[in-house]
Amino acid sequence: MFDEKAVAVAKIRAKVLHAARCWLDQNNYIEVHGPTLIPAVGDWPGYFEVKYFDKNAYLTQGLEPYSNVFLAGLGRVYTIAPTFRAEKLKTPRHLAEFWRLEVAQQCDFEKIIQVQEELLSHVCCVLLREAREELKYVGRRETDLVKVRLPFPKLTYEEAVDKLQNDGLAISWGQRLDGEAENHLSLRFDRPFFVTEFPIDSQTLFCKPHPQKSGVTFSVDLFPPEGYGEISSGAQVISEKKALRELMTEENIDVGDQEWQLALMQDCPDSHSAFAIGIERLIQWICRLKNIREASAFPRALNDFYP
Amino acid sequence: MFDEKAVAVAKIRAKVLHAARCWLDQNNYIEVHGPTLIPAVGDWPGYFEVKYFDKNAYLTQGLEPYSNVFLAGLGRVYTIAPTFRAEKLKTPRHLAEFWRLEVAQQCDFEKIIQVQEELLSHVCCVLLREAREELKYVGRRETDLVKVRLPFPKLTYEEAVDKLQNDGLAISWGQRLDGEAENHLSLRFDRPFFVTEFPIDSQTLFCKPHPQKSGVTFSVDLFPPEGYGEISSGAQVISEKKALRELMTEENIDVGDQEWQLALMQDCPDSHSAFAIGIERLIQWICRLKNIREASAFPRALNDFYP
Numbered sequence A, B: 001m002f003d004e005k006a007v008a009v010a011k012i013r014a015k016v017l018h019a020a021r022c023w024l025d026q027n028n029y030i031e032v033h034g035p036t037l038i039p040a041v042g043d044w045p046g047y048f049e050v051k052y053f054d055k056n057a058y059l060t061q062g063l064e065p066y067s068n069v070f071l072a073g074l075g076r077v078y079t080i081a082p083t084f085r086a087e088k089l090k091t092p093r094h095l096a097e098f099w100r101l102e103v104a105q106q107c108d109f110e111k112i113i114q115v116q117e118e119l120l121s122h123v124c125c126v127l128l129r130e131a132r133e134e135l136k137y138v139g140r141r142e143t144d145l146v147k148v149r150l151p152f153p154k155l156t157y158e159e160a161v162d163k164l165q166n167d168g169l170a171i172s173w174g175q176r177l178d179g180e181a182e183n184h185l186s187l188r189f190d191r192p193f194f195v196t197e198f199p200i201d202s203q204t205l206f207c208k209p210h211p212q213k214s215g216v217t218f219s220v221d222l223f224p225p226e227g228y229g230e231i232s233s234g235a236q237v238i239s240e241k242k243a244l245r246e247l248m249t250e251e252n253i254d255v256g257d258q259e260w261q262l263a264l265m266q267d268c269p270d271s272h273s274a275f276a277i278g279i280e281r282l283i284q285w286i287c288r289l290k291n292i293r294e295a296s297a298f299p300r301a302l303n304d305f306y307p
Helices: A004-026 A067-074 A109-130 A132-138 A142-146 A157-166 A179-186 A241-250 A255-263 A279-286 B004-026 B067-074 B109-130 B132-138 B142-146 B157-166 B179-186 B241-250 B255-263 B279-286
Strands: A049-052 A055-059 A077-084 A097-106 A154-156 A193-196 A219-223 A232-237 A272-278 B049-052 B055-059 B077-084 B097-106 B154-156 B193-196 B219-223 B232-237 B272-278
Touching (some): A004 A077, A004 A097, A004 A109, A004 B004, A004 B067, A067 A097, A067 B004, A077 B077, A109 A132, A109 A142, A109 A193, A109 A219, A109 A232, A109 A279, A132 A142, A154 A157, A157 A193, A179 A219, A219 A272, A241 A255, A272 A279, B004 B077, B004 B132, B004 B279, B067 B077, B067 B097, B097 B109, B109 B142, B109 B232, B109 B272, B132 B142, B154 B157, B157 B179, B157 B193, B179 B219, B272 B279
Parallel strands (some): A154 A193
Antiparallel strands (some): A049 A055, A077 A097, A097 A272, A193 A219, A219 A232, B097 B272, B193 B219, B232 B272
């Protein structure tokens, strides 16, 4: 069932996890585990429902909002855990079950960007040293990974839209960067790059609005250079209960269903930033996989579930 | 939400995971991830059901039977992942969601016992070196962990039953060791100990029958010395499709629902052994926690799910 390529990919995957943990441990992050089964999610889409004794529960989409609590008690934390998305998407980039490396710490937006580039550059450095044979097997050139060094190129969402418009793509400010836009943008770079300050509404609810720039948030996506879609998403997150409650009301989200999330925010420190790397997305890029399914030994996707 | 004791427990938990991974990495085990969402489980009890698009799926109870495939492709493997049990048990030892460290490799029964004792002794050694303050906080004496060295005491299930009968407990050959029996037995030892060769039927379906001793299997549980229930279960597992199919028929299990499991066995090597450590069980013992809930930051148990 495992052909030689699958073996190489699995070994690279294990090495990536190992290298990431080494960097995090060396930098005093503490490993934590949030719950997989979470309470009511209300109208938010994309959650799998679980029959939990005589209740309903849902499968997690990430360490938020639990990271608040870990952060308050432990300082810098990370988790590596499975995540679930019930989106009806059948693309070469989406899995219904995937693993995520999530980091949360008390720091500002600039710092959380820097953590991502340091972590990824360390991972690539370890691969160059300890997975040469496997990289060769999957067709990843060493020179591609040598280029993954600090600082990564950075552009704001606004600059990205300008560039795309200049190149003749039909995109206007406020629209999501779709697959075509992401691919197009990624061809401008020879190493991973950040796009920052996305418009309010286009990212998750938790991103903090930029205090100086109207309409955008402290949000950041990290893209690989060859058009595989973002491999990491981060933000400085809203850490005031009142602000989140107001935002929920603005967005017509039933606050009643989210009281448990708000309750977790009580001890929250001032500047709280976080990011999540999609492990299979990262492996897809490193191993040059056409379909993200190949990054997982037993992939779960829409209409694709066996064994 | 995190008091000082919870912080110490969380730090010990992170250190245990770190130490275990270090030992496994140094001994050439490769980290893998099986799926969390698994197909039909038929009549087997204790699985949580998930609405998976227009199908039903279930939440995993362990790396079996997927470990066959990883093993064939990669050799020695391990995983650290969440596991789910929908048993209606409300005890200080059971969680509905817990993390499990699972190891699988091509080796015989003796070897898989040795791997468990080496791994656990390494973990305790690292805690003594790197978590002194936290151990003190939770009330675990250093001398208790110093005693966790090779070889651990070993007795067969039959010897265990004899000892319990001599002590006046009402137990006969073939019965499960219940909480009382386990506690009683554990008071005879000052360090973790193994009970081996449980009767057929009393363990999971996958344990290989002992070729020389009728009625027992190559199965092993590891108990801590103070009566917290088993912290690890292992076995040499059945690796022939035909043998498993026959056993399923004997046990009146609908083989049709299990064809996907049997299909995964095709490439299986000859001697395949495995064990699973319940992380929260291990933490409960190390940290001397009255209730296993305290070993998890956001525990999920029967009628106990918030936030």
